[in-house]
Amino acid sequence: MKVVAELGSSHGWRLRRGVLDDGREVFAKIAAGSGAASGAGMFRSEAAGLRWLGEAIAVPEVIEAGPDRLVLSWVEEEAPSAVAAERFGRSLARLHRAGAESFGAPWPGFIAELPMDNSPAAGWPEFYGSRRVLPFLRQAGLSSRDAAAVERVVERIAEVAGPPEPPARIHGDLWSGNVLWSGGSGVLIDPAAHGGHRETDLAMMELFGLPYLDRVVGAYQEELPLAEGWRERVPLHQLHPLLVHVVLYGGGYRDAVMNAVRRVLAL
Template sequence: MRSTEELGRSHGWRLQRGVLDDGRVVFVKAGAASRVFASEAAGLRWLGEVVAVPEVIEAGPDRLVLSWVEEERPSAAAAERFGRDLARMHLAGADAFGAPWPGFIAELPMDNTPAGDWPAFYAERRVLPFARMARLPSGDLALIDRAVERFAEVAGEPEPPARIHGDLWSGNLLWSGGRVVLVDPAAHGGHRETDLAMLALFGAPYLDRILGAYQEVAPLAGGWRERVPLHQLHPLLVHVVLFGGSYRAGLMDAVGEVLAI
């Protein structure tokens, strides 16, 4: 590495802009991460078979080196292109609900062991493990258990495993060159509505344009809007675990909406 510039920290990792000996500009995430960087690299390569992602230059035990993405302002045209790209990525599919690599979201481990159907995968690999980590009051946990019991009933018609990003909030969309480049995936075979619910959770630019273009390529099943809170349970639980009780009210509102479907 010819030079590095510190960009700050995220989840305990140092973020850097670097220049390689051959002059290429790169993004570096550095720190003791064990299997996190290998998992992220595997997800990027898998998603990159279909959509735009940074090139993985190095994925070691203590750093991840990616090609640099020069960002620009979001635009309606780029949002529509992203909606179509996202639909194609989901349609590319996966072998199962899960993935052949260990899962992580931020520094938190996720079990990617395949399950037979999506409601079981979502309950056993996503919602219940994070509910146990979240240190919630017993009354909250009882309501979450009741919601989990309804997953098969409220999940809609079964769909095949989609190739999903898994952590698709707006901060993981880099607008560059008239398109969206995806970063920081928690990629696995999952339900495509999960990615769309995550886009809505914290608000993505031009979300209506994204969804409209998505529907042109891969129309969503009826009732998908009512299922958004179902798919937001896991990311909200992740935020409770990482950032504390300020996200508890939003989580329990979503639980209540699932129970009311």
């Protein structure tokens, strides 16, 4: 691969734009130094997730997933539009409808550089509580009082989760930075893909804002209507990514975590 541009870094990985010998443009994540060992697991996980999502919708092609690099087809970006947002909403509905064998995945999970337990669980409340919320609560360093409040949410997940749904094929880390606008729609990158609850992807898009989100959700609802009360359950699905942000970036996200906790406990 010939490097044509250095694109900075993210979570310790160097990012590059390159060209292969056959002329194809590619995007590469390169592990640096001591990050190479953990990068191998992360790169394999991301590649597996992309291939799995790609069975249902268009995603970047995985060209190489080695111990120190992940090479993907290049996505040429364009400005988002209302029409592209509606197409993306329908595409996301198709992805979720493709389903999964269980809540979880047959590969190790990662969100950014943090490992996640993807071992299957019988139902979503158990999966979300034991595989997503509690492991990151233990790493977040919250006060005992705050931690106890989060634990109360975990105890109530089955009660407040809404009607049971089968496992959906979800992106798992669907903030706005992981949606590239290209080809008249949104293209998913950097997945933490697994069988999960489809409301998780919707809640993550809202957490940090997505262009034309109302158009995305409207088109999604036409394709695959969400269960009644889904908007009230958004804080429940945002609790895990907010805890991840506490672990990654520190206590500045503590208030957002506790606001989500209060809203869930008020349901």
